[in-house]
Structure formats: structure tokens, C-alpha cells
Amino acid sequence: MSDSAQTVVTVTLNPAIDQTASIPNFTAGAVNRVESASTEPGGKGVNVASFLADLGHASLATGLLGSDNAEPFQTLFERKGIADRFVRVPGATRVNVKIVDPARDEVTDVNFPGLDAGQAVYEELLTRIEALSHEHRWFVCAGSVPRGLPAGVYRELLEQLRGADARIVLDTSGAPLREAIAAAPFAIKPNIEELQELVGRTLDGEAAILGAARDLLAQGVGCVVVSMGERGAYFVEPGDCLHAQARAPRVLSTVGAGDAMVAGWVAGRLRGLDPQGCARLATACSVGTLGQPGLKLPPQQELERIGEGVAVRAVA
Template identity: 40%
Template structure:
């Protein structure tokens, strides 16, 4: 008997997003904010939020700046997500968005917080080892903070895979390429990341499928290639599916990929067939496009949207 149907969401890059509305904002000139709102953000937290919509137990972990803790705790409490974060020191990681409704421009400022040290990496590994037996899946998302070695996701994944954990990896750049050696069950690259992983550009459908086959040949169980408005290619065992979403009014693209990850894992936890997992992933992503990333859609909307995806079978599995 396997572990309970829960998920650990690893947030490598949590931060506090402050959004200030300032009319006629200009650099070098004083301005008065009409409103300010704050929210905990980052790919790992977005995955946890979308995952909680499906009703499965979710525990979020990762590194957190001490001064960000109240905002992150409020975010988790509002969504019924458990938190087991590793503190990395005083300070705060902040993304400041200045929204000018007059000129219709957004100015973004990044304020980096403290960096994880070697001991913090070890504490995160220990936390994952404790959490894994009580969860069926572990999802690692987001870019690494500055100064963290590219090999850290790979080193975190290896003991999880050895313990029988199903791991989904969605991190960019060199950490993604290094982590492939740990053979996570599933990966979700975009086209650029897929090309970088195999060392060549991938543009045509044939090139994409050849690159996917190469990753699966290296021991990856499932590959999800996100392609923006063109949908995604889902590959597992002998199945190769191109799933295209319906047209939708886009409120924000932030969090759509994280919703896709959550929908796919939720389908697996529901014991859906592969095509329905792909449909649920696409529906979750589409519903996320239609709203602010800080407010995940409700479950009924996602399930209703499953039928709207167009599925083309490129290869049929066993």
C-alpha cells in the first residue's frame, strides 16, 4: 500500500508581492499610492494553491525569509495548506509592482532577500525526507535563489526517487538539465528548455517528439511540453498527445503553468487515464488564464472545462 494521496509542493522562490496603484507614476518624482495589496507568490506557492482546489492534502515547503513568514502563513491558512518551511534569516524577498492606471504601465522592482546557505540546503533535504512518506507526489517548482548551486534540485530528487516517491520537476535553466540525471517521474519543460535539454533547437512537431523520446529514453517517465497558446504535448509510456485549449480571454498568464502541473497530478491522484489527466491539466491551465493568479479557479469550472480541450492522439499507448 502506497502513501496517502497528498502532495508536497517545494517552493524554491517564494516572495511577497506588493502591488501599489499610483496614478501618473514617474521615476524621480514623489507619488501617492491609491491602494496597496500584498500576497505571497512564487511558482511553488502557486502550485500549492492550485493543488488545494482539488481537495487533496498539500504541504508547502522550501526556503523562506523570516520577515515574509506572516504573509506566507496567511496565504497558506486561507487555502488550507500545511506549511513546513525552512527559515533562512531575517529580511524579506519582495517584488514591487507599481501599477499606473492612467498610462497603463506596470513598473516591477525586485528586492532580493537573504540567500540559503549549505546548511539550509541540508535542512530542506531533511524536511523532504520527513514529509515524503505521508505524501504520494512531490512537485519541485521555480528558479533557484541567487548563489544556490544548480545541482541542488538533482540532489534533492535522488533520495526521493530512491524511496519510491513520484516527483514532478518544473524548474528552469541549468538546474533542470542537471536534475534530469536523477530521473524524476515527470518533467514540464517549455520548448526552449526542451531544446536546451537535448542540445538542439526544437520547432516542428517531429523535432519535439524526437526530443521527448530522448528524455523518456533517459529514464523520465512522463514529459509535458508547454507551448503557450498551442497547448501542450503530453507523453507517457507509448502515449503522445497534443492537447490544445479553447480560446479564452486572458486576464493573466501568471500561474497558468503551475495550474497545469496541479491539474495533471490531481488527475493521477484520481486514477484517471492518461488522456483525462491531460484534459484536466489543460482545463486547470485555461481556467487560471481567465483570472488573477492570486485567486485559483473553483473546481466545478475546471471540471466543466475538461470537455473543451481538443485532443489529437499522436501515438497510442498500451
């Protein structure tokens, strides 16, 4: 298979810059001194591309990026060897400011509005992704949809790529997920809350969760991965139904566990692993990132060790 067929295209429509400032005894209405600060570019598709790079897989990141503050993303892409094919949009990518107060153990969030994508941007995005589908096969579309784009944007993308030999993995929620189901994505990875919202009912216990996943297979979804935090995840596809779980050795940050799971699952498929192998690698990546500061996977050896500790069982 050619290199470009192995390169994963990640689509992030609504990226964000996370700015964290540590301020002991933060006080509203006063001058506050920042003790330490960090700026992290993120967004679910960007995170998946970053985890794929850690796994040694090539990726290409597209989506919408504000031209006013693209630098942190460009730095990340250069550092990780991720090809940057984002459509630049006038204005700034949304910034989420987190004020961490270590003295009172409190976090204050200040979320700036994001881009407002208009029709011209939408059309440019569709054209860009269509062009990428001539050379690439694997697409991961992840995250929410910004203002100005229709909730059916993922469905539209799926329909647009239907003629191509594309494999589209979708990790989103709410209306964009519901609409996209009709266009039969290759795989989806809702967490349990997102799955309950999608099917409109509470899913108590294994039988109810598997029933909901199988209904989605009947509607044409290729594989349903249902993640449940510390309770592990189900991997359901025609002919295979697995549960995988591992104990987290330590939890430094739960941010991006779902994105690491998506990256690990796609990497497993690219490596030609069987469903058990994909579930094991996906789980190892998700658990591995919990023990790392920020959006990182542990070193290869540690990842393998975590993988050996993943309990994978077939479920009826």
C-alpha cells in the first residue's frame, strides 16, 4: 500500500487553544499574578493526529483554523511531523482560559467565542477534503461543529466521500453524530453518555449497551466503540463483540483519553491487527495517556506493558 493510503487525515472543525494559568488565591475584581502558564493547541482531531505521531503513524491535519493565532498549532505540527492542511479562516481560533488556583483547589474557566465559518469557508473545506480523498483512505473526523456550519456537516462529508474508498472514523456527539449515522460511517466512538443521547434512552448494563450498538450496526455503521471511562470500552462490529479494560497505573489527566483510544484503534487497523489486537492497542493508548502530563503517550515500552495488562474478553 502506498504511503498516502497509510497516512491518516484528521478533520478538526472546531479546534481550541487551551491556556492554563496558575494563580494561587485567584481573586475576581483584583490584579492577579500568574505563577506559571502554559499554552496547548488542541481539538479532538488535532489530538488524534498528535497521538498517531507518538505511535509512529503519519497524519495530515485539516479542518478550520483562525489565521490570527495559528502559531501554537504550527509549532505542534512541525514538532510532531504532522502535515498542516488546515483551511485558514480570518479571525482567531477559540481560546479556553483555565485559571487554576492551587491554594483553594479551584478552577475558573473563561471560554472565548470561536470562529464563525461562513458559506465560502464551508465550501472550501468540502473541496479540500474531497481533494484529499483522491490520495488518502483513512479519515478521522472528531469534535464539535463551530457556529456557521450546519449540524449535518459530517453527514455531508461522509456522503461526499462515499464514491471514494474512504474509511471515516467519527467521534462527535449530539445532532452532528445523529445526522451522520444515516451516512454509515466506518466507525464511531461515542462515550456512554453520548450513546445514550444518540439512542434517547438510559443504557443500564451490558445487554442494553450492546443492543444499542447492534442497532447502529444494522443502520450501516461499520464498528461501534463505546467508551466508559474506568469501566473500559465495548468494541462491536459484525461478527465480533469485545470488552476491553485496564487499570490505570496512575491518573494525571483524563483529558484526551477518548482521542487516544481513537488513535490507537486506527493504528491497530493500519497495522492489520485483528479486533482483539485493535481493542488492546486502543485501550493501552487511552490508559497510557492518563498517566502522562498533557496530551502524550508513554514511551513504547511502557505502552507495550500496559497493553499486556489489558483484559480483553468476548461478549455475547
